[in-house]
Amino acid sequence: MSQSIWLFKTEPDVFGIADLMNAPNQTAAWDGVRNYQARNRLRDEILVGDTVLIYHSSCATPAIVGEARVTRSAHPDPTQFLPEHPAYDDRSTREAPRWFQVELQFARQYPSPISLKQIKQNPDFDDMELVIRPRLSIQKVTDQEYLLIEALCQSMGVSA
DNA sequence: GCCAACGTTGGC
């Protein structure tokens, strides 16, 4: 069985990699996803053991900042049932939940984040979802792209 | 804060 690689976008002001690191057991539910395509991937494709690249958006330097592991597969996102919650959805019922979450555990923080700028500048990433469909919040990462990111990470970790 | 891209909603 082969694991898949994903990229989850998040706003560090709301819930960033530091929050995941500091969470109990360094584990947290990835809630609040309210886009059908992202939902379908969460629900149907993302498995325990998959690797997730954590990407920070809407911040000074948008970048991939580290990695996490999926520790629980899709189950209903409880925030859809909370009327006071910003991600509340009154069309959702407990019998037919509309939105799902997975659980992630912190794996590592990169010594130096890999910025969106770097990724866009490198033609090796021209076909990456992050470049082609930047608004999708749950993205697929190919094995090839992952290897390139690992290599970039390695080279940046070594002081010049 | 601007604005382009794009997802969602709802009238018809």
Next chain:
DNA sequence: GCCAACGTTGGC
């Protein structure tokens, strides 16, 4: 089911 209006995302 089309499509215009509208809302959201997110880089810059």
